[in-house]
Amino acid sequence: MLLSPQSQSPGSVPSRDIPAATVARLPIYHRVLGQLLDDDVATVSSAELAELTGVNSAKVRKDLSHLGSYGVRGVGYDVARLAEEITDVRRMELMRVSRAEQGCIEYTFAADPLDPGRVVLFEKWETQEDLDAHLAAIPAPAADAAPQVVPASSSIVIYDVTGERPLRR
Numbered sequence: 001m002l003l004s005p006q007s008q009s010p011g012s013v014p015s016r017d018i019p020a021a022t023v024a025r026l027p028i029y030h031r032v033l034g035q036l037l038d039d040d041v042a043t044v045s046s047a048e049l050a051e052l053t054g055v056n057s058a059k060v061r062k063d064l065s066h067l068g069s070y071g072v073r074g075v076g077y078d079v080a081r082l083a084e085e086i087t088d089v090r091r092m093e094l095m096r097v098s099r100a101e102q103g104c105i106e107y108t109f110a111a112d113p114l115d116p117g118r119v120v121l122f123e124k125w126e127t128q129e130d131l132d133a134h135l136a137a138i139p140a141p142a143a144d145a146a147p148q149v150v151p152a153s154s155s156i157v158i159y160d161v162t163g164e165r166p167l168r169r
Helices: 020-038 046-053 057-066 079-099 128-137
Strands: 104-111 119-125
Touching: 020 046, 020 057, 020 079, 046 057, 079 104, 119 128
Parallel strands: none
Antiparallel strands: 104 119
């Protein structure tokens, strides 16, 4: 399966042409890049990334080229920039998949531009049953999964809206 703008429906998340196999390897790269960032590593070569992920270096270079990230020969990839690019692609994939679910009207996951530590998730579903099905479909993390980002706080509110009207000025 290839993710491409031509296969998008109106209102769906635009995406780059990224093969599903590459998307499936992104969490592996992201976990390793997170470890490198924790160790204050600024750059990583495709050979080093291959060794750390167990993916051959040619495939690493091909995967990362789909993200628009090109390493510099003899220098490697900027670890922070690459981790950010992978986060963006994974966020878009999550939005694309969720928006394709039964009853999803809106699903937007966005960083707050004024507060870099804040992420906003806005969802709009046709029915409570559709939302319940979406929540039930979220897989539990595997026992050997990389540690997830743990929110410092969260606020989850469900609004029951009886109708809508245009804003008049």
